[in-house]
Every structure is written in structure tokens, then in C-alpha cells.
Amino acid sequence: MRAIIRKLRPAHGTPRTVSAGTVTLRARGVSVSRGGRPILDDVDVEVVAGQILALVGPNGAGKSTLLAALSGELETGSGTVELDGRPLTHWSPVDMARRRAVLPQNHTVGFPFTVREVVTMGRAPWARTVREDGDAEAIAAAMSATDVTHLAERPFPSLSGGERARAALARVLAQDTETLLLDEPTAALDLGHQEQVLGLAADRARAGTAVVVVLHDLGLAAAYADRVAVLDLGRLAETGTPREVLTTEILTRVYRHPVEVIDHPATGAQLVLPVRR
Structure with missing residues (x-):
């Protein structure tokens, strides 16, 4: 193969x-x-x-x-x-964050960051590197793939459990490890x-x-x-x-x-x- x-x-x-x-x-x-x-x-x-x-x-x-x-x-x-x-x-x-991304069971954020800000956090390991130029594209693609684009300006704590899970997954996908x-x-x-989430995992694999x-x-x-x-x-x-x-x-x-x-x-x-x- x-x-x-x-x-x-x-x-x-x-x-x-x-x-x-x-x-x-x-x-x-x-x-x-x-x-x-x-x-x-x-x-x-x-x-x-x-x-x-x-x-x-x-x-x-x-x-x-x-x-x-x-x-x-x-x-x-x-x-x-x-x-x-x-x-x-x-x-x-930082080295580990550039090589592996982790989605925990619990999706909590201590401050009322918006969904877009939470997803943007996934790009933090690539700050001040050549891959920083791809931040906007990676964030937009991850939000689209997880169906949270329409939630971009919503405060993360205001989301339902399922919406939080999808936004957290978008952060991990944006990290691009x-x-x-x-x-x-x-x-x-x-x-x-x-099915969407496992389909995304299969696509990445x-x-x-x-x-x-x-x-x-x-x-x-x-x-x-x-x-x-x-x-x-x-x-x-x-x-x-x-x-x-x-x-x-x-x-x-x-x-x-x-x-x-x-x-x-x-x-x-x-x-x-x-x-x-």
C-alpha cells in the first residue's frame, strides 16, 4: 500500500x-x-x-x-x-505542543473567552515561527469542520455541553500536530x-x-x-x-x-x- x-x-x-x-x-x-x-x-x-x-x-x-x-x-x-x-x-x-495535541474530557475555560478566541489558543505553539502565517486559515478550517463557525462570537461558558465539546475539538484541530x-x-x-467528529479523526488519519x-x-x-x-x-x-x-x-x-x-x-x-x- x-x-x-x-x-x-x-x-x-x-x-x-x-x-x-x-x-x-x-x-x-x-x-x-x-x-x-x-x-x-x-x-x-x-x-x-x-x-x-x-x-x-x-x-x-x-x-x-x-x-x-x-x-x-x-x-x-x-x-x-x-x-x-x-x-x-x-x-x-512547547516542543510537545508542536508534536501532539490533547483534547481532555472536561472542557472548562476560566474566563468568558469567545469561541474564536478559544480556538485561536490552539495556534499558540506556533507563535513566532514560520507556521504563524497559517493561523487564520487553520482557525477558520477547524471551526468549519467542527460546525462552530456560527458560534464564533459566543462566550465559551454560555455554550451547551455539545457545543463546548465541538469548540474544544476545533482548538485541537487548529493546533495541527x-x-x-x-x-x-x-x-x-x-x-x-x-459521526462528524469520528469522520474528522478518520480524515486526519x-x-x-x-x-x-x-x-x-x-x-x-x-x-x-x-x-x-x-x-x-x-x-x-x-x-x-x-x-x-x-x-x-x-x-x-x-x-x-x-x-x-x-x-x-x-x-x-x-x-x-x-x-x-
């Missing part, structure tokens, strides 16, 4: 090329504890350019904790996380916007971006992920393609509830359904 190439222009002005299949983030033996209780236990995972990696699992499985460890926002108790082949400790905060880390980006969204997304909806993981990491009680239970790991046996065991995985009779798409009484 022809490799997807994505050219980026970092601060020093020399184009950097990331090809599909390149590992942009890697966790090796990562463990995290809180209050003496293990949250992650010896997790290995690779984030690959040109692919969407979905992190799934029951509540408390460690999905968001793993994402925070990968982003550098949470210190690991043991193990290492590498960004572009070097430990996170090698990079300054080679790796995207998205923590439950569809949680507050209606059906149409859920096809363009060569490495995408990690925490999802509760296993149907979305089956439809959009290239690889799925199933977490259970802080450990990596399974990893592979959706067809390999989103199976009746594995999901029933991990979620401790009967799950049925079938193919759609018309499209053949993989459907994941809880068994209901």
Missing part, C-alpha cells in the same frame, strides 16, 4: 516528514498508581501515523489515565513514554455530531496523523478504528484490529455482561450489541 506522507514545517523552518506506519508515541511498561492503588499496570502501546487507535474498556479500566500518560500530563510510576523516539522528559512543553489524543470526544454529542481516541461506544470503535486496545482493570487485555478484538467472547469477558457482535445484514459492518432481557 502506498505510504501516506504528511509534511509539517516546525519552528526552525525545515520540513519534517512523517510517513504512515511511523510510531509517533510509544508506552513501554507504563504503570500508574493513585493513593497506593494501581490504575495502570505494565501497559505497552504504540501510536502509529496514519491510524486511529481506540482505547476501550469498562469504567475504571484506565483509558483516560493511559491517555494522560501518553500526553505527558500524568507522571508514570514506572515505565517510559516516548514521543518521536525520545522520552517525554526530553521535550519542553502529527499526533492527536482525544479523550471521549463524542460523550456530549448527538448522533450526527458523533488518512492524511497521515496518528490518532488516539478514548471511546465508550464500541460501535464507533468498530466503525472507525484501525486498531483497538481493550483495557481491563488497568491492564491491556487485548490489542488488534476491530475484527480481532471486538468479539463476543472478549467483550463479554471484559465488560462482564453478555455482548453480541454481528455483521449488518446489508452492509456487513461490524455491530456490537449488549444482550438485553
